[in-house]
Amino acid sequence: MARNGTSTTLRTALGISLLVAGLGVLIQYSVGVPGFPDIPPGPIILGVAGILVLALPRYRWVIVAGLIAALFVTVGGLIEGSVWGRLGEPGRFDVWIGVFMQWAGQAVALVSAVMALTRDHRKAPLPR
DSSP: OOOSHHHHHHHHHHHHHHHHHHHHHHHHHHTTOTTOOSSOHHHHHHHHHHHHHHHOTTOSHHHHHHHHHHHHHHHHHHHHOTHHHHHTOTTSHHHHHHHHHHHHHHHHHHHHHHHHHHHHHHHSOOOO
């Protein structure tokens, strides 16, 4: 449960950053970046997680779900490896802005999720 304004702000940042990251992946898909599957899972995973975080602010588990979604897509992107070439070539602005939105959104999502979990954990009452 959100306990104060900072926790609410962190949850909102997490939800919006997940949606921005999902939109970034969707932009890359729509402009024809090679290597995407017919139905890319990134926008679905990030979008559903972002909607859950924003729609269910009273539950801690949605923060964990948002963190897992961001970690899953981040690790998958790093393993796949072509992000560095697309990010390093701003000449194709449509591709570059999609990559930038995805990775900036994922970075903010990871940081805000960890901060929200840490803050909520410190303020949680100890079990008896």
